[in-house]
Amino acid sequence: DAEITQSPRHKITETGRQVTLACHQTWNHNNMFWYRQDLGHGLRLIHYSYGVQDTNKGEVSDGYSVSRSNTEDLPLTLESAASSQTSVYFCASSEAGRPMNTEAFFGQGTRLTVV
Amino acid sequence: RKEVEQDPGPFNVPEGATVAFNCTYSNSASQSFFWYRQDCRKEPKLLMSVYSSGNEDGRFTAQLNRASQYISLLIRDSKLSDSATYLCVVTSPTSGTYKYIFGTGTRLKVLA
Numbered sequence: 001d002a003e004i005t006q007s008p009r010h011k012i013t014e015t016g017r018q019v020t021l022a023c024h025q026t027w028n029h030n031n032m033f034w035y036r037q038d039l040g041h042g043l044r045l046i047h048y049s050y051g052v053q054d055t056n057k058g059e060v061s062d063g064y065s066v067s068r069s070n071t072e073d074l075p076l077t078l079e080s081a082a083s084s085q086t087s088v089y090f091c092a093s094s095e096a097g098r099p100m101n102t103e104a105f106f107g108q109g110t111r112l113t114v115v
Numbered sequence: 116r117k118e119v120e121q122d123p124g125p126f127n128v129p130e131g132a133t134v135a136f137n138c139t140y141s142n143s144a145s146q147s148f149f150w151y152r153q154d155c156r157k158e159p160k161l162l163m164s165v166y167s168s169g170n171e172d173g174r175f176t177a178q179l180n181r182a183s184q185y186i187s188l189l190i191r192d193s194k195l196s197d198s199a200t201y202l203c204v205v206t207s208p209t210s211g212t213y214k215y216i217f218g219t220g221t222r223l224k225v226l227a
Contacts, residue, residue: 031212033214033215035217040123040219041219042202042217042218042219042220043159043202043217044217045214045215045216048214050210050212056209056210058214088156090158090159092215094215096212102147102206103149103161103164104161104204104215106158106159106160107158108157108158109156109157109158
């Protein structure tokens with residue numbers, strides 16, 4: 001069965017370290033998204049990609065970067081982790097093209113703590 | 116102003132009750148609308164799409180009012196297992212394609 005997986009599921013890191021969260025999907029979806037979820041804010045879009053070599057900034061992109069070298073993967077990098085980046089991170093993917101009733105599928109999330 | 120707004124709740128209702136959630140969106144160019152369900156510490160999962168004509172799936176009914184830019188979800192005969200956070204989601208066009216914009220979610224707790 002096709003799926004979308006995130007790793008690691010939990011991570012604790014120190015302030016200032018570079019951290020990369022992995023997202024891998026086997027749906028062959030062109031669209032991939034990274035969100036963070038915090039109490040009171042819901043899911044906020046960090047970065048998104050509509051295909052290989054395409055990346056776009058979302059509403060909370062500062063301090064994060066992504067790269068899309070193949071269809072299956074969209075790793076999220078925190079260049080220099082800050083305590084404000086402690087959060088739950090979700091990756092999602094969806095089919096390209098017309099959005100009508102196109103479901104986004106989510107990974108199980110990565111809980112990141114920056115100490 | 117947030118692009119998608121929901122009442123965060125919580126809504127505490129007894130089993131068997133009917134409960135309704137509303138959601139408003141600000142971008143008139145939004146194209147598709149969904150309700151997602153999220154259980155505590157889990158990933159969001161699609162509950163149902165929302166069609167202009169309104170649609171029903173068992174105990175759940177979703178409606179869309181494009182003129183007033185709001186979406187609703189009605190849950191009839193609430194079950195304990197309905198306790199979760201319900202996320203309103205719209206797709207916003209961008210760069211020839213689209214992105215998903217989420218509301219902050221409405222928490223529902225169904226009480227025995």
